[in-house]
Amino acid sequence: MSLYRTELRRLGKRRLTRWATLLGLLVLGAVLVGVFFTNQKIDAEQQAIAKSRAEQQHQDQVREAERERAACVQAKASGQDQPEGRYPTDCAMIEAPPRESVETQWFLPSTFDFRLSFEEMVITFTSIVALIGFVVGASFVGAEWNSGGMMNLLLWRPRRLTVLLTKLAALLTGLVAVSVAALVVWTAGFWAVATLRGSTAKMTSGAWQSFALTELRGLALIVVAATLGFALASLGRHTAMALGGAIGLVVVGQFGLGIIMQMAGARFLEAWLLPTYVLAWMQKKVTLEDWESCNATYYGECKPDTLDVTWGHASILLVFGLVTILGAALVTMRRRDIA
Template identity: 30%
Template sequence: MIRLTRAEIRRLLSRRLSLVGALGALAITAGILLSVYQEAKPLPADAQATMRADFERAHQDWESNRKQLTTDCLAAQAQHRATDPNADFHCNDLEPRLEHWGKPETRFTELAPEILLGSGYMLGLLAFLIGASFIGAEFSTGSIATWLTFEPRRLRVYISKLAAAALVVAPLAVLVVSLLTGGIWLIVDRHGSTTGVTADAWSDLSGTAGRIVLLTCASAIVGTAVGLMVRHTAAALGIVIAYLALIEGTFSGVLQQQQLWLVGPNIRSWIHHGTTYPALECSPVADGNYQCSNVDRLLTFTDSSLYLGLTFALVVALAALVFHRRDIT
């Protein structure tokens, strides 16, 4: 089995798409770090001077009209509370503050987890494409039939292909996550704020990075399994695009109450070790109508782990059954 897996790894690494995908991932990583730098770097001196002057004018206006501004705010708040009892316009905190003007300070603890989440989606999709194209190309050229003449035990061939796909994308995922984490830290440490970066914060971030690597490997395995079932790279990619465009995109508003059954929110919950999703909650009011508002509902790490784990096992098992029973030619 080890020699078979090594052979599959060599074949996968020799494919042009694997190299192009790796270079593309590194290029995207560089672009993300450039974007972080643009966001974190301070404003030019002339822009800071303009911002300071605007702040001083606003603060002077507030000093001159604070009573009227507070009265108007309280009146608007009272009017709004007729339909929304929880409305709070923060009328006791209207004084302009310098820290609220200009460019907000970039914080490592806020920025890094969200960028890593985005990289997880990117790496997952890339790994799926690499895995699907790996097996899809073999069916298109007929080389899978030739390969089975050398190793007729299909289950061994199937497992070796899944293992090769996961082992090839794992180093790329580790490299991308490491570059992003280290790069963001260096940029924000110089131009932003690293306040709150404790040992616990690093532990959480390490867990996030590890789960992204595992997600990338699982995506490569699922891509290989789906490609084996549909026997064509374009068909496998079409399934993913159709799902993302229709289910996660077009009908996401209709399926707002069922988001816990969608792949995207479960991936976000798994990477972030739990998350919330918005849901519409309606309740009757005194006049007989209904009042609806958005509330945040919890999607736990345990629930998302079960969802993704069962989906992964189902796809892999179904592909194994198809490969074992279906004629190759």
């Protein structure tokens, strides 16, 4: 009997795998339904209403500016004491903002523009499925160690690394198959949302290619998350090792490191945090800003220093973490006694 097919069958029959998959699908479905009911298609009537409300707000601002200018003139004519900075030296400087400052789109209802909003939905999908993949991956091998099933399996197939890598291959095969199917449905679902409750305009071949690459990066991140959960649980020979490691990374490695770097006055604090690199991997680039440094422009505008974190930086971190943890799991599997 094929070890690979046996592991695939074992993965599919595990209750945690089934319940976690069902829970993930329910969460994804809830997100899809929520987006559908919180958006609507904008027609000419809504455009006219929004334009009217924008015009009304601008007129309110004009009247308020006129009242303030009149009050300024009266205060200066009467010589009344005013709080410092209450009025400018020249009352004519009090003017209403231009009409363009009040945008019509502020008064439009929420609508789902597929080209502008779908990338965020891909990131949401990746986050949910990666979390499920991490838990399922950790449980898949951790339960084997905890129940003694790994020892029995090695009596049948004594090649340790082959057994561990075959189990990992079965896990990733099942995870990728389910993820790809769910991602196709996810894309079709949001295309329907955009068709019924938004807009599918400007969807060129280039836009589809960009979304496809984003989805591929999301699948890669899901695979990395599941592999890390699997490797951590194999290192500790228990599911709790992976879950505890993840909690320790979040609490100690992220919050603790963030506090330390903030106390040290480090610039670009987000550059020390893992979520920044995950987001950079998905979006290709994240620009961090240091508002402590204010570089005034010729017109007096404050321009902070910036730092770009790209998907290249993120890939180095992900590959390093994956190779280190999975390599440690393989070395430990080969050297430690099975008992």
